[in-house]
Amino acid sequence: MIHFLVAFGLLAHVLFWGAGLAWLAMPRPWRRFWPVLMMPAGLALQSAVVWFGALANFPGTNSYARWSEAIPLALLVVALWWRSRRSRAGLLGEIRAGWVDVQRIGMVWLAIAGGLALLVAPLAWAAKGLTTISLGSCDAADYAAGARVLMEFARTERGGFLGLTEVVSVQSVDNFFDYWTRINHFTPSALIAFNGSVLDCAPHELTSLLTMVLLAGSLPVVFWMARAVVGFSGAPSVAVAVLFALSPLNWYVVGHVAPGQLLAAMAVALITWAGVALWRGRLTWARGGQFAGVLAVGYWLVLGSYNFFVVLCLVPAAAHAGGLALWTSEWRRLGRWLLVMLAPLALCGVVFAGRVAGLIERFQLLRQYDFGWKIPVLTPEGWLGLVSGPALEPWRVGGLRWLLAAGVVTLLAWATARAVGERRQKTWVAMAVTLPVLVGYELLQGRGARLGTNASYDAFKLFMVFYPVMLPAFCWWITLRWSRRLTEWLGVVGVAGVVLLGNAVGTGMIFWRMATPPLMVDGELRQLRKIEAMPDVASVNVLLPDMWSRLWANAFLLKKPQYFLTHTYEGRRNTPLRGEWDLESSLVAVKPADGARRQITPHYALVNNRSPLFLRATLGDGWHPEESTPQTGERWRWTKGDATLRIENPQDQTLAVTCTLDGWSLGECDLLLVDAAGESTAPQHLGPQRAKTRFATIAVPPGGTTVRLHSAQPAMIPPGDTRTLGVCAFEIQLEVHAN
Secondary structure (H helix, E strand, O other): OHHHHHHHHHHHHHHHHHHHHHHHHOOHHHHHHHHHHHHHHHHHHHHHHHHHHHHOOOOOHHHOOOHHHHHHHHHHHHHHHHHHHOOOOHHHHHHHHHHHHHHHOHHHHHHHHHHHHHHHHHHHHHOOOOOOEEOOOOHHHHHHHHHHHHHHOOOOOOOOOOOOHHHHOEOOEOOHHHHHHHHOOHHHHHHHHHHHHHHOOOHHHHHHHHHHHHHHHOHHHHHHHHHHHHOOOHHHHHHHHHHHHHOHHHHHHHHOOOHHHHHHHHHHHHHHHHHHHHHHOOOOHHHHHHOHHHHHHHHHHHHHOOHHHHHOOOHHHHHHHHHHHHHHOOHHHHHHHHHHHHHHHHHHHHHOHHHHHOHHHHHHHHHHOOOOOOOOOOOHHHHOOOOEOOOOEOOOHHHHHHHHHHHHHHHHHHHHHHOOOHHHHHHHHHHHOOHHHHHHHHHHHHHHHHHOOOHHHHHHHHHHHOHHHHHHHHOHHHHHHHOOOHHHHHHHHHHHHHHHHHHHHHHHHHHHHHHOOOEEOOHHHHHHHHHHHOOOOOOEEEOOOOHHHHHHHHHHOOOOOEEEOOOOEOOEOEOOOOOOEEEEOOOEEEEEOOOOEEEOOOOOEEEEOOOOOOOEEEEOOOEOOOEEEOOOOEEEEEEOOOEEEEEEEOOOOOEEEEEEEEEEEOOOEEEEEEOOOOOEOOOEEEOOOOEEEEOOOEEEOOEEEEEEEEEOOOOEOOOOOOOOEOEEEEEEEEEEEEO
16 A cells, blocks of 8 residues: 555665765764664754755755755765775675674564554555544644745745744744744654655655654664663563554654654664763763764754753763762763763754754743643553553553552562662663653643643653653563573563553554544645635635644645634734635635635635625534544534524625524424524424524624524433533535625
């Protein structure tokens, strides 16, 4: 299927971009394991190309992405030349050695392939063609808008939405292009744009797939954290990587389409490994220079994705080095270590100056807005992914949550107590890379609970960005397998089986939810792109009721000025509605008799607000939230009893409006319209069969008018529901005529 072909093509493309840079950047003592750097190196290099392309004012990645394929090829040639120059094996010998190095982590490649196929499967199930899905977050549309900006426009372009300062200004940024390069998550959108240009895919076709590829591509880094930092051998390190791929915590991240989070997680893992490895060996400037490439890749990914995490990315490594410096009083060594660690950051900061300059503004936005939603607290069993379903709820049946949490804590404590010799030294590493993050996590969770804010969302972000670093430490109980006691060895095997099974169950629930996603870029939404080609539509008021549709409409219509009634997202402020056409998708359809309405799809339409018969209408009080069937696109809303419509007549004359309701009622009822003066239309009968009910014409004077939908019969509570339901409305048509 096309989903799998594009996903694996995208993975191969990024690995190709990273091969040469990874071969050159890997420090000499670990040169045999250079393939673990291929994914982050490829992502960083592609991001850098887009950054410099933007600075050079190229007209988007479509103009240079394909010819820039020469860059990774040149780096691969340089790497081969450099290796053969320093080796007696010659060029062919180095090629064979490189292939052996790739095969060295063969089990990790198998885990990547299996994990990616599993991740793509629900998307292939949900949609026949390439598209984007989400479990609830609207970030995907935001990333896609940025991708289109970087894909099709030059930095100095100000036409359409890009230069609409009153709508797009954020802090010191007054245009939509600079918003992406300075403040918002640049690298995820840059990667979507760049790979989309090469693979000939639109942003909405790659956004979910890129997020899936990022999770699968993280496995070599997780493997390396388990092996090179925590000190596991090969098989347990692969097992930790498999657990990372199966974790419902990571599937939750993918389901909500958070590529920036996964990029920052890879980056923090590389920075932590470099910091731990530098402290362990002899700390010289030459040795520090060997890690400069690894650190540069890590810092570049952090600055480009979650630039505000640059102040936290050193926490695990600094906790490790600082704790040992405190124990041994090696303060000069700690100072040299800091200089070596921070020098590549300073260099990346100079190149990424726009992102660094926007740091303070980014922190101000984080304080100004309560981003996100509430996410349940992860107790110790949750650290290992033992959670229930798409919302990451703990297992509450029979106190199972606390039984599992106690078991995890007991295992970790027992493994720590049993550590001897070299294992005892590695215990400090496991503690240093987890405890500071867990303290921050609990503080944020406590803040959210105390103030009633969404700080638990920030806490989850913090936890997941450091998850590749912490998961091997959370699996420290694996070290009990080295015991000579058969019971401990069998215990480790049994616990590993329970953990893998628990993760598979939790992930299976998310898999099922992703296969029938609540949010998807369906065929109707994609057809909004046709509006860009309409020369008579000069500007648009985007009045779509839900944020998912509004943001995707914005991404599809960047060449048109757009205005919003509500503050939709950063860079999409609410302003006076200055557009010449209203883009609507409400259950209320305004149909002026002079043909001012242009139907784009069954659910989306443009209405010319310059028509003398134009008016706006919205649902008022007395309505339950909208419900829908994603597979069919059908949408409806129930009344709670009496319900209102708010009508705004901007004309200087009274208009005649005829209302037609497409719907049904739980029971037999007589329905009528009551205007603001208390005058009502003749009652119309509505029953349990869906039908179109037409009411008598009412007069709507200039200004605001509230019309009430009233039934003489009371609303009902149906079996199996707790809501009071009156009328189910699929559409309310308002035909407008001159009075």
